[in-house]
Amino acid sequence: MTQTAPLKKWQEKGYPARLQEDLGDGIVRCHLSPRNCRIRPGQHGFCMVRANRDGKLVSLNYGRSVHATEETIETEAVFHYEPGARILSMGNIGCMLNCDYCHNWKTSQARFVEDKDVFYYTPEEVVDIAKRHGIKVISWTYNDPVVWHEFVVESAKLAQEAGIVNLYKSAFFISPEAIEELIPVIDIFSISIKSMDPKYYRKITKGWIEPVLDGAELVYRAGRHVEVSTLMVTDLSDDEKTARAMASFVGERLGAEVPTHFVRFHPDYKMTNTIRTPVERLEKARRIALEMGLQNVYLGNVYDTDSTNTYCHGCGDLLVTRYGLNANVLGVSADGHCVKCSADANMRRIADVPKASVVDALPAGADLDIATFDWYGDIRALHVQVRNDSSQLDRVYHRRNRPGTRGGSWGVINLRPGESYRFIAAKSTLDEVGVAVAVPRTCTSSLHQVFDRAHFPTLEVDAGTLNADVTPLPLYVNPRAKD
Template sequence: MVRANRDGRLVSLNYGRSVHATEETIETEAVFHYAPGARILSMGNVGCMLNCDYCHNWKTSQARHVEDKDVYHYTPEQVVDIALRHDIKVISWTYNDPVVWHEFVVETAALAQRAGIVNLYKSAFFISEEAIDELIPVIDIFSISIKSMDPKYYRKITKGWLEPVLAGTEQVFRAGKHVEVSTLMVTDLSDDEKTARSLGEFVGERLGPHVPTHFVRFHPDYKMTDTVRTPVDRLEHARKVAMEMGLHHVYLGNVYDTDSTTTRCRSCDRVQVTRYGLNARIVGLTPDGHCQGCGTDAHFTLLPGAETRTAIPALPAHKLDLASFSWHGDVRALHVQVSNPSPVPKTVYQRRFGDPAVPESWAMIGLAPGESFRFIAAKSTADEQGVTVAIPEGCTSSLHEVFDRAHFPTVEVSAGSKNDDVTPFPAFLPVVR
């Protein structure tokens, strides 16, 4: 629904039309083995080539539901400039699905590449071989969501078909790109051992056992709300099955308080990367991605400094407005949108609170004159209670609850959430005819 015939010419209706550019972490994209903890600039469009019944991004993926308030306009140059100004080393093409604004993605990714920025493509990958050929020169990381290994499921639930997804995944892997695959384990539909074995066979036989594989927890959404979140024990079983099949790196997604998001050496069991939610910390890797203990290749690509942001121990003396948010239920991440309408640069500050073992320093986010910026804060330890944001005079801010890995559109905190442990707002209301 995002292309049209204009006097015999096929034209794009969504070139440069995006949800708000947002700083997140690379873990939001089911990417664990490339620059753990890296800050990324997430860019999402409107429209999608699929129509999954459980879509977490349905308000923007399905063009007829898009609202003007959720749409911003960017040029390729502006996207790259945002990343450079905020010292973000990775641009992620994500949310609805980057396939549908292919022209903008290819053009902007090439510009970013020339500026020394890495490009990440998070996609369901229902895409043609020829389009993939145009992506390969400019995309560094492919995080591919394989919705199911059952062709009938694909037709019924996603309205697409499986074969080109698998072929395309193999195509980028054979091209030497960094590839990670994930599958959403939908409660009572695809959260079984058969799914785990089928995905494990595909990764192990058509890609390679070292390709990171993610089993992701589902939450009810869009047209599929009369159900419950995926039981965690089913996810843990799927991971066990895949690892017994010989896959080296198998993880769970949208799950907290589990060791199944930790990377351990497959040879000596040394902990290499610890993760909590959308946060990661490198603890046992060499700069070239090998185990510090035994030297085994852990299949990592590292970007030194990609995760850092300047922090100070205490706030400056000038007047700042404070807003705090406490984690609750399954809402353990927050989008903070800040705007600087003034003609001079401003600085916003953010800190986490509640965990006595973690120093409460203030991270600094610089805003250019006239800039609107959005960034994620995600729970980083089990004892952490929430975040506080400090806004300078003349600036505005809003806080938006995020369920699981980041989705769009989010709702402002004042709107609440539909159910802390089941389904986020906005809720899909089917049209009665």
């Protein structure tokens, strides 16, 4: 489609794109995704963030991002790589798919992207943020890192050189050529298989399933850590057929040890006239996959269930407990084995992971604003965004609140002058009622409630939600809908 509206700020500058084929007459072909878009001068590919400018393929989203956010590795449906690890989540603009239920539609669909939601980073800045905050994993995530290819490859290489692990959370609708460029720099692939039904794939995601399955097998055979997940959409894919098809694929083309996640759906984007996936359907899918021989099967976006825990296949001992997006390692050795019976837990660990800073009490006499947020409905996670507006180092504090007490230690986040930072606080125990955040008056801060795994953009808490158990704001409005 030819660009006719005025360019937004984030669209103005293009960055030389990889995987270009020159077709002559100024026409180029993009070999990033299986679409192999043929793009004339002045036009864009399907993703709307790769364009032909003066006969050259360019990326319009290089360094353009949603806010860098500290989360946990469980956010990315990764349970067998350093459970509980803090990660730096980096997401971008655009997507090679257009799923009807997309949780990140406001950024994945480029036409909806507003300049106010776009942040700018260099590869060096991303790595520096992770290093300064003691984070050992960078996750390329949210809408989808496939269309951020140049920035991901270049940044991941720098991260690798700094001893930082790279995680790639993706729907993996990507070409073999692009995968070959990722394999040397990506350590973990968390692959979201939207469905095992080819017709569903084309109708709901606007892509096709075959390259996704082929790509998952390619990175698994390359020896990379792979985990797979599928979103169990209510009354569409939350059935026994999906469970059996997923288990067959993992068992036959990957390996029985590959962690497999059945993920609870929440209505969003164009699919709001429905309900969240009934948990009993997810539990049934898990039982089926285990009966078919898979070793590590979990539920996602679900609380208060043992189906998120990891047990030893040798002695049955409890190895890792999980509650929401939090994990507690009980019985896994540094080399990924059960400490009780030495059986291989198929779990990779990261050596010398820095612990988050904590203090027993707030500093006496500190000039702090304290805000509290209580969990309600299905809102059990919160993004906290803070910016140090002063000319000196400042500290932000956060803590969990439980019934009958407001005590306990405070987590500490150090912010250098001018730094803007975002981090997640997710419900960590059954009895936890909410969180408290203490912010210096020299900082600007805001709280943003989050459904399930994080999504972008989010609105400030004061904006509320349409329905606490169904869908977060902003609410998609079909431009073709009539009053």
